[in-house]
Amino acid sequence: MPQLTFTAVMQLVLLLSAFPAQYLILKWSGSTPAQRFHSSAKFIHKWKEWRSSYLNVSVWSDWVKLQLSKVSSVFNMEEDDGYQLSDIEPMMFDNDQGFFGASKVARSPRPPYVFLRVGEVVMDRRSHQIGVVVSWDTELRAPTKWVDWVYRKTEDVAAKTPHYKVFFSGPGPHHIVVAYLPQTALQRLTGTRPKIPNLDKFFTHFDGDRFVPKPWLREIFPEDVDDGS
Structure with missing residues (x-):
């Protein structure tokens, strides 16, 4: 037939x-x-x-070939430094290379151009999502491929701009979204307490304006906490 x-x-x-x-x-x-x-x-x-x-x-x-090429260009991150996109996600939480604010070296003295502090509530200017700062770097510290992927449409990467690790609430009640954002993308909020899982691992309580870091986090960011907090 x-x-x-x-x-x-x-x-x-x-x-x-x-x-x-x-x-x-x-x-x-x-x-x-x-x-x-x-x-x-x-x-x-x-x-x-x-x-x-x-x-x-x-x-x-x-x-079809064009669409496949676009997809491969986004997810093909294994060249040069050996990092794939699937490897980046767990690194956002913690890593040994000091990327994404994971360095345990004390941030002291605190530069005056670092405007936000650990424990402060912030809003992403683009998505308007509300999160909490859990770490920061005086400048961008991330794998090269991640930088190229995130800033692929931007000529000025703002590598010398302070970057912050921020926790946002995820799609479910027990999920969180971790972001690593430049200072220009964030706006400080006061008097707002977002419901985000796992904050108790980093902070002791909310004082009405911000979350107060636990002792181990204070050692890394000793100048982020005001006296008497």
Whole structure:
């Protein structure tokens, strides 16, 4: 039994649709022969455009290849420094390289251009999501491939800008989203207490304006806590 190819199926569909198309053209294109002629010519022209763009197999093939190339360019992060996108996610929580604010070296003295402090409530200016600062770096510290991926459309990476690790609430009651954001992307909030899981691992309590770091976190950020907190 012969197999139907995509081309054969499309030819059959076009053949079956020819008579209904003629009927519709004759019914709605006009009452005079001249009106029907112009409407038919216009219909055929539009049909050729639609067929060349949407029924052309090579066009679809090129489109699919383009989409695949876009996906591979985003997720192909294994070159150069050996980090893949799947490896980055756990590193956002903690790592031994000191990336994403994970360094245990004390941030002292505290530079005056670091405006936000650990425990402060902040809002992402783009998404308007509210989170809590759990760490910061005086400048960007992240794998090269992550930097290229995140800032691929930005010429100025702002590598010397302070970056903050921020916890946001996730899609579920026990999920969190970890972000590493530049200072320019965050806005300080006061008097707001977001409900974010696992904050008790970093902070003792909320004092009405901010979360108070635990002793081990104070040792890393000794100047982030005001006297008497």
